[in-house]
Structure formats: structure tokens, C-alpha cells
Amino acid sequence: MSATCPTVAVPATAARPVLEVDLAAVGANTRLLADRAGGALMAVVKADGFGHGAVDVARTALAHGATWLGVTALAEALPLRAAGLRAPVLSWLNPVGADWAAAVAAEVDVAVPSAEHLTAVAAAPGRARVHLHVDCGMARDGAAPASWSGLCAAARRAERRGLVEVVGVMGHLGCAETPGDTCNTHGRTRFAWALETARAAGLRPEHRHLAATAATLTDPRSHHTMSRVGAGLVGIDPSGTTALRGALTLTAPVVSVRRVPAGSSVGYGHHHRTDRATHLGLVPLGYADGLPRAASGRAEVLVRGARRPLVGLLSMDQAVVDLGERPVAPGETVTLLGPGDAGEPTAADWARWAGTIPHEVLTGLGAATRLGTRLERHVTGAAHLRGLV
Template identity: 65%
Template sequence: MSHPVRTSPRTAVAGSAPRLEIDLSAIAANTRLLARRSTGDLMAVVKADGFGHGAVAVARTALAAGASSLGVTSIAEAQALRAAGLHAPVLSWLNAVDADWAGAVGQDVDVAIPSRDHLDALTRATIGARVHLSLDTGMGRDGCSPVEWADLCRAARMAERQGRLTVVGMMGHLPCADVPEDPSNSRGRNRFSWGLMTARAAGLRPTVRHLAATSATLLDPLAHHTTTRVGAGLVGIDPSRTTALRPALTLTAPLVEVRSIHGGTSIGYGHTWTAPGPTRLGLVPLGYADGLPRSASGRAEMQVRGERVPVVGRISMDMAVVDLGASGAEVGEIVTVFGPGDAGEPTVREWADAADVLEHEIVTGLGARVARGFRPARPPAAALRSVR
């Protein structure tokens, strides 16, 4: 086997390191587009640190661009928003029975209740909660079973009469909203309507009703009710792939090493790639510990000097290798891993396709070792033009 011939070592550009830039103007533009498509209010879902984009920054941007409330999974996520000075209505919908219910009420956080056990624990722990009852409308995972729904509604109404809580909302979720013709969507809408009638028959009057997430917000007006919940769409991910949303992330890194190799040289763990001829390789200091999916090895691309170059060999914990070919790139030059695609660079969608995962997995999996920076939102007119 031929041995690699290294180029003369050079030091990377001073201060250069992997960097993730979040374009807040993209988030603002997406929010405005989604608010226009919603027939009701828009709840900005900023769970999982705003889908990896920074929960506080995404929340502030979305509220300024037309969202009227916020949604998260845990009470802790909601409390972090309150600690950052955000006072908009916020709903937490995924908590254990022994959650910090009193803490939620103390910080004016609405909570979703999916079962009698949750309801009983809430009423034992605190007084004055604002509750959204959660109905399983077809997901088969979260929300109250239809079999138990009437009982939950009656118990919630009794607690309401006792002054222990107020049922302000009702929620559900559609399993196949990205495929509008799927019959489960109509079944889910019908179940939600039935659930609302059942709640009203028990004496409840939920004024905030939300069933649609991103895909249904874009494709299914019948699912909108008073509010739509949008998370992935805010950051440029459309699961239905029907709408030109603006990706908000750009991930870059410097080349920390460049070497010339002979044909026949094999690269990385398992020697899954062997150079067919002489070429130059670049080492990128990002790996699966930073969120690059190992399953994209040998399939994904990056961009150097305006040209795409393939990722070769296996992506390892801390590094990936690209075949620079004849690009002439040297140590210290910046590689674009993915971005919005404006300059021909790979996108998050392309990386997700290469790894056979959701875009959501890519953006929420980016590790803490990557430094973050924010590009401020531009005025609305400029931001809107960017998504056309």
C-alpha cells in the first residue's frame, strides 16, 4: 500500500474554530410566512433549545415577527424562558406526574394534562393552574385515551368548580399531517371535534384550541382551530417539503490539516474508502460528537472555495475528512458544512438525506463544542424577499 505524503505543516488561522451561525432574519421571515398561513394565532414552539437554534433568541424573534405565545416540552424549559425575561404565554406539555407543578404556576406557565394521574397530582400540589387538556387524536403515544377522556373532562370541571385550576385550552396532534391525503388526518380532526364537544358537555370552555403543527399549518386549514403550533417551520424545516422556508443555520469549520496522498491509500476507521488516484485530503475538526451523523459517511458533501467536495471515509467522533481534489485549499481555509444553499453549499436537508434521518435530528444534535453566533434580523421587507 502506498504511504501518504504530507504537505508542509501550517498553522490554522488564528482563532478559527468550528462555528454555527444562526440567522435570526430567516426565523423572522419564516414566522411571518407561517402566521399568514395560520387562520388563528401562532404558538412558537421552542423546545429542545429552539430546535438547536437557541430557545431564547428564537422565542424573541418569533414573538416580534407575529407569534403570540410559546410552547415547550418541560416545565424547566418554560422556566428558562421566564428567567430570560420573556413574559408571553407559554405552555409546557410533557411532564412526569411528579413534576414541579407549583413552580409552573408560580411562574405563570400553562401546563398540559394528559391523564387523571397528572390532574390529581396537579391539584394536590398547587392551586391556580392554567390547564390545556391533551387528547390522543391518533398518535397513540401522548394525550388522554378517548376511552378515558370523558372522565378526565368531568374531573377537570370539578377541580375548576373548586377553584383549583382553570381549563383554558385543549390540544391534540396529527400523525401524518405531512401527507394531507392520509385518512388518519381526517380521523384526527374528527376525534378532536368529538373531544371538544365532550369537554363542553362536561361544562368546560377551553378558549385556546390547537391541533395543527408545522405541516398542518401549511397544508390543512381544517386543523387550525384557534391556534397553530409551529416549531420546525420557524427554523426553516418543512416536513411536507411543499413550502420554501428559509434555513437558519450555517455550520463552518477550518481545515486543520491538508495532505497529499497516492492512489490506493485508505482512509479512516475500517478503511471504507480508498483513493482511486492521487489527491489531496482535508481534515475538518467536526465529528459525530458535534452532531455530524456517522451514517452520512461517504455520502455527504461540504463546500470549499465555492466547490462541493465529498466526505470520504467514516466520520469519527471528532473529525471528518474531505477529498479536496484539485481545489487547492490549504490549512486554515474555511469549509462550509451546510448552510441555506444560497451559494451552492450543502443544506441541512441534504445532510439529513445523506444520513437517512430527519432534518430535526441534524439541527437538534449539534454539540456544545461548536461555538454559536447570531446574525440579527433584518427589516421585514428584506427578510421576506429572502424566502421567495
């Protein structure tokens, strides 16, 4: 490493990195999505509300037009009940050996994608509310077409015995982010067939839901009685057709600043070498905090109203910003991600730099706050939600 001037010490009062959650943005996004859905709106708060806090996002969504909540695992559903939320909750991704008794006791609806799941759910004490789940062309979760008729017949038999109540049928589109893709036509056709098959078996499900965020925004033919939205609540539109507002802002103090001559190597492996004399600032964030390492060499941050590049490889807990000839003072705040109002990078920018999707970026950042030590989490726009369940 080339010789440098001494590092400037960080002030003792410097703040920690902060991840701010703007629930007002979640509320505005929910209202827009509820208007587009036409029918009921299920707010999907899986993965801790896409990293924004499941309970906070759930309360906000319910206050702005959502009437249902959705999660994957029962481990995500039960804390919603523990927080006092009484809206209908659906959990749709559980192993056969899940604690179905706990789901029934907590009045959590569950998805049933197979005969084995149905048998296990029907054996739980009480009467489970179930949504039969059909595979609409992704070869992922949901019953395959060859087993759907048998599942519907078995569900009707269990319903007649008082073991379950079939309240819904659900599916998922594989290409909804591309509205004109023919796989969506195939998915809608398969779902229509699945509904007719269920009806022929004697089932009368009140709730029928196929559309997620992208289809809710672009494909009214897929809406049925309810739409499920998760990414859209926090500002992600996979279809790229609608302006939704990002709800996370990530800021961090500069730990230290140093001036380096041209030709200075930066970071592990010396992947970056300065092409001029410049100032480098050290930011105490890295891939352990959710910044995608694959964005190294492309990512930028906002410093005093201007974008500046991050240089060198992103480390586990450190990133270096090239400040040029306008160095900041140690302790001064830079913005790594936000809604873009002031020109700061957005989740979409970070996803592009890392070759991924905004969902991965936001859930990674949110996961870091659960450690409770490295990122401090602030929530704004929540005053009107006090006491709301």
C-alpha cells in the same frame, strides 16, 4: 496506510468551527407561518429552539407574529421566564411528579393528559391553567378516547372548586407531513369529538390547537383557534410544500492538507480507498459535534464554491474531505451546512444522506454548541430584539 507527503501545519490564527444562527430567517419564517395560521401562533422552542437557542428564537418569533410560546418539559419553560419573556407559555410533556407549584408560580400553562396528572396539578398551590390533551390517533401522549370523558368531567369538578382553570384543549396529528393521508381525517374527527365532549362536560376552553408546522401550512381544517409551530420557525417544512429559509450555517477551518497517491486508505476500517492521486483535507468536526455518522460515504461540503465529498467514516471529531486537484490552504474555511444559497449542503441534504429527518440534524448540531468548547455559536439578525420580551 500508503505513504504520503508531510502534513501541512495549520496556522496558529485558524478559527474554530462556527455555528451561525440567522435570526432574520427565523423572523421571515414566523411571518409566513403566522399568515398561514389564521388564528394565534404558538412558537414551539423545545430542544433549545431546535438547536438554535430557545430564548433567541422565542424573542424573534414574538417580534414577528407569534403570541404564545411552547415547550415540552417545565425545565424548558422556566428559563424563558428567567430570561424575562412574559408571553403565555405552555409545557405539555411532564411526569405526574413534576414541580407543578413552580409552573403555577411562573404562570406557565401545563397540559393534562390523564386523571393522575390532573390530581397532581390540582394539588399545587394556586390555580393552574391547564390544556386538556387528547390522543388523536398516535397512541403516544394525550388521554386515550376511553378515558377522555372522565378526564373532562374531573377537570370540570376541579375547575368548579377553583383548583384549575381549563383554558385549552390540544391534540396532535400523526401524518400531517402527508396532507392527503386518511389518518389526518381520523385525527381531525377525534379532535372534534373531544371538543364536543369537553363542552358537554361544561368546559369552555378558549384555546383549541391541533395543527403543528405541516398542518399549519397545508390543512386549514385543523387550525382551530391556534397553531403550534416549531420546525417551521427554523426552516423545516415536513410537508415539502413551502419554501422556508434555513437558519443555521456550519463552517469549519481545514486543519491540514496532504497529497496522497491512488489506493490510499482513509479513516477507521479503511472504508474508503482513493481511486486516484488527490489532496485530502482534515476538518475538525465529527459525530460528537452533531454530524450524523450514518452520512459517512455520502456527505459533501462546500469548498471554494464547489461541492466536495467527505470520504471515509466520520469520526467522533474528524472528517476528511477529498479536495481533488484544487487543494485549499490550511486554515481556509469550508461550509458543511447552510440555507443552500451558495450551493452548500442543507439540513435536508444531511438528513437524506443519514437516512433521518432534518429535525435530528439541527438539534444535534445545536446540542454541541452547549458544550461551549468545540463549536463557537454566532447569532446574527438580532439587533432589533434588544430589550424585547
